[in-house]
Amino acid sequence: MKRILVLVLALVLAVLPAFGGALDTIKQRGILIVGVKGDFPPFGFVDERGQLAGFDIDLAREIARILLGSPDKVQLVTVTSANRIPMLQTAQIDVVIATMTITSARKQVIDFSVPYFCSGHLILVRRDNTTISRFSDLNGKRVATVQGSTGDRVVATLAPQAQRITFGQNSEALLALKDGRAEAFVQDDVLLLAFAKQDPSLKVVGWPPQMPGPYGIGVRKGETDLLGAINVALARIRSRGVYGKLTAKWFGEFAKELLPPAKCPPELRL
Amino acid sequence: MSIDPAFALRVLPPLVRGAALTVEVSIWAIGLATGVGICGAAARGSRIRPVRWLASAYVELFRNTPLLVQIFFIFFGLPRVGVRLSAFQSGLLALVLYTGAYNTEVFRAGLEAVPRGLREAAMALGLSRWQQFRFVELPLAARIALPALGNNFVALVKNSSLVSTIGMVELTFVARDLEAWTFRSFEVYGMATLVYLGLVLALSGALRRVEARALRFLRPPEAR
Amino acid sequence: MRWEVAFQSLPYLVRGLEGTVRLGLLVMALGTILGIVVGLLRLSRGLPYTAATAFVELFRDTPLLMQIFFVFFGLPALGIRLSAFVAASMAMTSFAAANAAEIVRGAIQSIPRGQMEAARSLGLSYVQAMRYVVFPQAIRRMIPPMVGLFTTLIKDTSLAAIVNVFELTTAARQVVERTLASFEVWLVVAGMYFLVCYPLSVLARRLERRLVSESP
Numbered sequence: 001m002k003r004i005l006v007l008v009l010a011l012v013l014a015v016l017p018a019f020g021g022a023l024d025t026i027k028q029r030g031i032l033i034v035g036v037k038g039d040f041p042p043f044g045f046v047d048e049r050g051q052l053a054g055f056d057i058d059l060a061r062e063i064a065r066i067l068l069g070s071p072d073k074v075q076l077v078t079v080t081s082a083n084r085i086p087m088l089q090t091a092q093i094d095v096v097i098a099t100m101t102i103t104s105a106r107k108q109v110i111d112f113s114v115p116y117f118c119s120g121h122l123i124l125v126r127r128d129n130t131t132i133s134r135f136s137d138l139n140g141k142r143v144a145t146v147q148g149s150t151g152d153r154v155v156a157t158l159a160p161q162a163q164r165i166t167f168g169q170n171s172e173a174l175l176a177l178k179d180g181r182a183e184a185f186v187q188d189d190v191l192l193l194a195f196a197k198q199d200p201s202l203k204v205v206g207w208p209p210q211m212p213g214p215y216g217i218g219v220r221k222g223e224t225d226l227l228g229a230i231n232v233a234l235a236r237i238r239s240r241g242v243y244g245k246l247t248a249k250w251f252g253e254f255a256k257e258l259l260p261p262a263k264c265p266p267e268l269r270l
Numbered sequence: 271m272s273i274d275p276a277f278a279l280r281v282l283p284p285l286v287r288g289a290a291l292t293v294e295v296s297i298w299a300i301g302l303a304t305g306v307g308i309c310g311a312a313a314r315g316s317r318i319r320p321v322r323w324l325a326s327a328y329v330e331l332f333r334n335t336p337l338l339v340q341i342f343f344i345f346f347g348l349p350r351v352g353v354r355l356s357a358f359q360s361g362l363l364a365l366v367l368y369t370g371a372y373n374t375e376v377f378r379a380g381l382e383a384v385p386r387g388l389r390e391a392a393m394a395l396g397l398s399r400w401q402q403f404r405f406v407e408l409p410l411a412a413r414i415a416l417p418a419l420g421n422n423f424v425a426l427v428k429n430s431s432l433v434s435t436i437g438m439v440e441l442t443f444v445a446r447d448l449e450a451w452t453f454r455s456f457e458v459y460g461m462a463t464l465v466y467l468g469l470v471l472a473l474s475g476a477l478r479r480v481e482a483r484a485l486r487f488l489r490p491p492e493a494r
Numbered sequence: 495m496r497w498e499v500a501f502q503s504l505p506y507l508v509r510g511l512e513g514t515v516r517l518g519l520l521v522m523a524l525g526t527i528l529g530i531v532v533g534l535l536r537l538s539r540g541l542p543y544t545a546a547t548a549f550v551e552l553f554r555d556t557p558l559l560m561q562i563f564f565v566f567f568g569l570p571a572l573g574i575r576l577s578a579f580v581a582a583s584m585a586m587t588s589f590a591a592a593n594a595a596e597i598v599r600g601a602i603q604s605i606p607r608g609q610m611e612a613a614r615s616l617g618l619s620y621v622q623a624m625r626y627v628v629f630p631q632a633i634r635r636m637i638p639p640m641v642g643l644f645t646t647l648i649k650d651t652s653l654a655a656i657v658n659v660f661e662l663t664t665a666a667r668q669v670v671e672r673t674l675a676s677f678e679v680w681l682v683v684a685g686m687y688f689l690v691c692y693p694l695s696v697l698a699r700r701l702e703r704r705l706v707s708e709s710p
Contacts (some may be wrong), residue, residue: 081450085453087578088578093574108453109453153451166437167437168435170671175676336649338663342663342676347679348677430557432559444559446675459560459567463561467556
């Protein structure tokens with residue numbers, strides 16, 4: 001019996017991460033563990049070969065290049081809107097680069113880098129829909145959203161009488177829309193534009209993008225060294241023109257429809 | 271982050287409202303699954319071979335695949351072939367088919383537990399088929415089947431937590447929604463667990479009383 | 495119908511199935527060990543009995559999904575940090591142990607009292623009697639329901655998908671995410687689970703007939 005208890009204790013202790021500054025741990029380990037989306041084109045998605053790809057992934061690699069010397073010193077972990085913060089808090093990942101909007105609520109539990117993107121919210125509907133063109137039209141209708149996303153809160157704020165149906169990942173909300181279970185799907189503008197481009201039976205309405213918010217890189221509260229290093233890395237990525245290259249690569253076609261970063265408030269008050 | 275008991279109490283009302291839907295879908299599912307179980311057991315004992323085979327196939331398919339996959343298939347898969355059910359209907363259907371498969375086995379085991387000799391004796395005594403069933407087979411079968419059936423009902427209530435994945439706003443869904451925005455996971459999931467515990471214990475207690483009464487009711491009348 | 499899509503993803507899904515089986519085996523192994531301990535405690539009295547009973551009631555009367563959420567999302571509030579895999583494993587192990595404990599207890603209690611009495615009258619202590627006489631006989635009766643428990647666990651690993659542990663259901667969701675071929679993929683995945691669980695169910699039934707019917 002005692003032997004079993006000792007084994008269990010050892011097991012528990014073995015899974016507790018080492019204490020100490022995150023930046024030091026990362027440098028010692030030599031790998032940056034990044035939480036990214038797997039269901040959010042063009043920021044983070046799974047391509048035909050089963051590999052994660054997207055803007056956030058490339059950004060993560062550029063940051064690893066600056067922090068650790070090589071873009072390959074990155075371990076990508078898929079997260080969802082609902083679990084990205086717990087994954088960060090439990091030290092399963094070092095940083096979150098997963099289309100995470102900086103909101104006042106989230107700032108209370110984690111720390112954010114300087115913004116790296118600006119995203120408003122739009123509405124995706126079926127092409128034959130004629131009743132929805134603005135957010136206020138959503139009242140009384142069934143709207144698909146994703147658990148833990150700002151889109152979910154935006155619907156609750158701009159259309160309180162809308163009937164929200166919340167799902168775990170973007171594809172499920174999309175299928176709900178296509179199958180007629182919901183009349184609309186509200187999410188970040190870039191994502192919906194990407195979906196509409198892939199599927200001619202859908203169209204994007206609700207212009208201009210509502211309640212814009214900046215995407216930020218998330219770190220655990222109090223990790224000031226790591227945060228500082230990331231902010232410096234982001235500044236360098238911009239100044240070297242790498243940021244411009246990534247934007248052109250991943251959003252080229254939508255660039256004119258998106259909000260310029262200048263139009264974004266420092267955080268989304270949700 | 272520390273634990274806040276006051277917050278835990280504040281989330282109780284929305285959780286209980288979610289639990290109302292849990293109870294609603296559970297009651298429907300329990301009723302329908304019992305019916306499915308009885309039909310399934312009858313089909314399993316049928317003299318027509320294809321019917322027997324179909325019933326077996328049904329039971330094996332639904333007991334050897336995860337309920338979550340069944341839910342996803344019904345809700346996300348069927349619309350692709352034109353069958354579109356709401357979240358409530360999909361969740362209900364999955365729970366009924368899954369639990370119905372287990373119930374079929376329970377009823378079948380109950381009926382098979384009646385010794386052949388007893389049935390023949392009843393026939394020899396001149397009892398009609400109905401009287402045989404009501405006074406001989408049913409009481410014996412029930413004694414074996416009812417506890418197992420009760421277990422299946424409790425399992426159904428616990429399994430109802432899975433329909434949160436298709437957007438039904440029941441207890442688990444409300445808990446996840448609350449947690450996604452308040453980040454107070456310990457309080458939210460702790461309270462949700464307690465509510466489930468309450469539901470299950472209440473159901474178990476009610477089942478025990480129903481079993482006792484049913485067994486008394488089914489006892490053959492005293493010889494006069 | 496886009497069956498080619500589903501079959502193209504088969505290698506990826508098989509990797510998911512490996513994750514499922516690995517998780518299932520780990521949880522079954524740990525759960526059985528813990529379950530035997532708890533099951534034996536359920537046969538005692540006083541504090542060990544109460545603690546064991548509380549454990550069994552808690553993990554059998556609450557949904558497994560809630561248990562996983564609580565361990566993965568809730569424990570960090572107490573400063574306990576666990577990966578999704580460890581959290582799901584811990585929750586599932588406790589769940590498995592609670593069920594295994596009841597199987598163990600039921601099997602031991604089904605051994606006729608006379609066995610224990612005879613052993614004690616021969617001078618063996620309670621522990622010796624349990625270890626050399628009662629328990630070995632009980633093991634035969636435990637095996638069929640344990641195989642059934644393992645089948646249930648394989649199915650329940652699908653819940654770990656909700657916290658993104660990599661196993662078959664997670665892999666399936668990712669494939670559906672990419673291809674939107676929900677009908678084909680979920681049908682294929684159901685078939686894959688069936689191919690693993692059905693033989694186990696048949697095995698359990700056969701063991702039941704052989705091991706239990708022949709017991710003294």
